[in-house]
Amino acid sequence: MAETEFALDLNDDQKEVRDWLHGFAADVMRPAAAEWDEREETPWPIIQEAAKIGLYSLDFYAQQFFDPTGLGIPMTMEELFWGDAGIALSIVGTGLAAVGVLANGTEEQIGTWVPQMYGDAGDVKVAAFCSSEPDAGSDVASLRTRAVYDEAKDEWVLNGTKTWATNGGIANVHVVVASVDAELGSKGHASFIVPSGTPGLSQGQKFLKHGIRASHTAEVVLDDVRVPGHCLLGGKEKLDERLARAKERAKKGGERVKNAAMATFEASRPAVGAMAVGTARAAYEVALDYAKTREQFGRPIIDNQGVAFQLADMRTSVDAARLLVWRASWMGVSGRKFESAEGSMSKLFASETAKKVTAQAIQILGGNGYTREYPVERMHRDAAIYSIFEGTSEIQRLVIARTLSGMPIR
Ligand SMILES: Cc1cc2nc3c(=O)[nH]c(=O)nc-3n(C[C@H](O)[C@H](O)[C@H](O)COP(=O)(O)OP(=O)(O)OC[C@H]3O[C@@H](n4cnc5c(N)ncnc54)[C@H](O)[C@@H]3O)c2cc1C
Numbered sequence: 162m163a164e165t166e167f168a169l170d171l172n173d174d175q176k177e178v179r180d181w182l183h184g185f186a187a188d189v190m191r192p193a194a195a196e197w198d199e200r201e202e203t204p205w206p207i208i209q210e211a212a213k214i215g216l217y218s219l220d221f222y223a224q225q226f227f228d229p230t231g232l233g234i235p236m237t238m239e240e241l242f243w244g245d246a247g248i249a250l251s252i253v254g255t256g257l258a259a260v261g262v263l264a265n266g267t268e269e270q271i272g273t274w275v276p277q278m279y280g281d282a283g284d285v286k287v288a289a290f291c292s293s294e295p296d297a298g299s300d301v302a303s304l305r306t307r308a309v310y311d312e313a314k315d316e317w318v319l320n321g322t323k324t325w326a327t328n329g330g331i332a333n334v335h336v337v338v339a340s341v342d343a344e345l346g347s348k349g350h351a352s353f354i355v356p357s358g359t360p361g362l363s364q365g366q367k368f369l370k371h372g373i374r375a376s377h378t379a380e381v382v383l384d385d386v387r388v389p390g391h392c393l394l395g396g397k398e399k400l401d402e403r404l405a406r407a408k409e410r411a412k413k414g415g416e417r418v419k420n421a422a423m424a425t426f427e428a429s430r431p432a433v434g435a436m437a438v439g440t441a442r443a444a445y446e447v448a449l450d451y452a453k454t455r456e457q458f459g460r461p462i463i464d465n466q467g468v469a470f471q472l473a474d475m476r477t478s479v480d481a482a483r484l485l486v487w488r489a490s491w492m493g494v495s496g497r498k499f500e501s502a503e504g505s506m507s508k509l510f511a512s513e514t515a516k517k518v519t520a521q522a523i524q525i526l527g528g529n530g531y532t533r534e535y536p537v538e539r540m541h542r543d544a545a546i547y548s549i550f551e552g553t554s555e556i557q558r559l560v561i562a563r564t565l566s567g568m569p570i571r
Pocket residue numbers: 257289290291292293295297298299300324325326327328370373378546549550551552553554555556559571
């Protein structure tokens with residue numbers, strides 16, 4: 162991979178993209194945020210608007226993903242989640258599934274399925290990545306969904322229940338992680354494409370949530386779902402080779418195999434950190450404006466150190482979180498090893514910052530902050546997700562502590 166110097170300055174192209182994203186976030190997402198939060202439904206018209214201008218497309222995300230500075234994705238996430246977290250997740254959720262195909266699929270599979278995940282501006286589609294299960298959340302290795310190969314028909318038969326799937330059941334394409342060899346834990350997992358309308362595939366419960374309510378989250382039930390052999394991402398030959406290698410390695414040191422699974426997401430975690438930075442920055446800005454204009458005791462409340470110092474701490478934390486996120490993203494694209502679990506560090510710090518800063522924003526807005534008349538109430542509810550999905554804060558600490566110490570900390 163190309164050596165790229167770490168830089169804190171966005172280049173001219175990046176600034177142009179950031180300003181374009183900011184315009185969409187401010188003019189389209191922000192005004193619609195409260196409505197879609199109340200409706201608790203996928204904001205299809207907004208996704209369509211995003212598709213019309215090329216913001217909801219594989220091309221755009223691929224361009225940011227391959228940005229050699231590493232700042233394309235964090236910059237995109239921060240601006241969109243600054244606009245509104247629920248709507249933003251409806252827009253970027255498809256990317257999770259697309260990355261699953263890009264990372265594991267053959268060129269043919271990428272060319273066939275990824276366009277079907279996005280659809281086009283006249284007929285937008287979404288995709289879902291289905292890994293979590295009722296009994297396999299943090300402990301991903303223990304998932305129970307099974308995929309069994311029916312050699313006579315060259316078909317895979319999938320059975321199980323997935324939960325918490327963003328866009329689950331409404332997606333045009335589901336990427337489903339299933340176990341093909343239970344003894345190998347996460348090394349015995351494989352990913353399958355399940356197109357909408359496949360017999361046996363159905364949506365279970367749709368969850369009513371605390372925050373990011375514009376993003377659809379549901380169970381996905383797989384009842385004797387049959388998909389053709391070509392729906393196994395990467396193909397059968399590659400899977401058989403991988404399983405043979407994993408069996409060999411498992412014989413040598415089982416614990417090492419288990420630990421490796423927890424660190425798999427190190428490169429993708431900064432993107433979630435960047436989402437948290439967006440929400441935290443949004444709440445900080447609302448609080449700063451409010452503190453300058455709200456008067457009590459005959460002067461703006463920001464004239465009190467008790468308020469001004471909180472704002473100083475909020476801004477310091479937001480900037481520190483962004484720096485950790487940018488460092489980890491740059492490490493990811495420049496092929497550096499996450500020797501101190503820097504990806505997990507960035508997600509941990511940014512997620513906790515978002516929760517803290519949005520709570521401080523409510524405090525600064527007083528009674529108004531506690532109502533739905535002002536956006537910080539929604540931002541505080543939204544912020545709670547970052548320390549839960551893509552690995553909870555406790556799991557991030559576990560990964561960091563294990564990486565730093567080399568010990569099997571539990
Ligand atoms: C809105 C939303 C969207 C989501 N989208 C998706 C999606 O698109 N696809 C998908 O596959 N999944 C998705 N998820 C699932 C998400 O990744 C899981 O919720 C998350 O991994 C945590 O799993 P869990 O909820 O089962 O919690 P659990 O694993 O049961 O954890 C419960 C608590 O125990 C703690 N804990 C668990 N193990 C340990 C340990 N070893 N040490 C210390 N503490 C521990 C956790 O930190 C947590 O505080 C989504 C979840 C939500 C809420």
